[in-house]
């Protein structure tokens with residue numbers, strides 16, 4: 546399961562809940578994926594989430610996706626509607642929003658270099 550320089554064919558970009566991030570990354574590392582963790586913020590909730598970048602070979606994709614699927618969980622979150630829509634002084638009841646487990650983009654990698 547080791548990706549060797551020059552052979553990456555896919556880039557997996559996964560936006561995951563901050564509470565799931567450690568478990569997902571630990572499991573990916575256990576399976577010898579190379580991982581970059583970015584601290585990101587969701588545009589709607591304006592709350593911290595984690596974006597994980599994984600460069601991998603085509604045949605590794607299913608294994609990586611299975612780990613993300615297994616270790617990310619959907620959860621409900623209550624947010625003030627005014628907070629989400631930047632309505633400032635206007636108060637309103639919190640709304641329940643379902644977040645996650647993971648939002649995953651898979652991209653083809655045209656070229657991979659390591660210097």
Ligand code: 2BA
Pocket residue numbers: 560586587588589590591592594642643644645646647648
């Ligand atoms: P947020 O933008 O903070 O969104 C958090 C959750 O709020 C979303 O969960 C969704 O259930 C809800 N939500 C988002 N925009 C909404 C809207 N305009 N109206 C009503 N509800 C809305 P998820 O879909 O699981 O997304 C979790 C996080 O993944 C998002 O955080 C965002 O950071 C990222 N994300 C999701 N879809 C994306 C996309 N197409 N492109 C880029 N980032 C995305």
